[in-house]
Amino acid sequence: MSQEQELSSLAEAIIAYQKKYDKTDGEMAFGSRLTVEKFHAIKTGELQPTTGEQAALHSLIAKKPL
Numbered sequence: 001m002s003q004e005q006e007l008s009s010l011a012e013a014i015i016a017y018q019k020k021y022d023k024t025d026g027e028m029a030f031g032s033r034l035t036v037e038k039f040h041a042i043k044t045g046e047l048q049p050t051t052g053e054q055a056a057l058h059s060l061i062a063k064k065p066l
Contacts, residue, residue: 010057011043017061032056 018028029039033056041047049057
């Protein structure tokens with residue numbers, strides 16, 4: 001899988017998680033320890049996340065919220 005496809009699938013997973021659990025960008029940013037601006041830019045594909053940011057986002061969407 002190319003890096004672009006991987007980022008696209010991450011964005012799709014983020015959006016699906018947000019819809020399923022009714023989470024805002026602010027809640028997702030807080031949960032992944034990113035700024036809202038950075039989270040939104042990653043989600044829309046405007047910014048390529050670092051490896052650590054990708055890991056934080058994958059970890060967040062792998063869990064069911066409390």
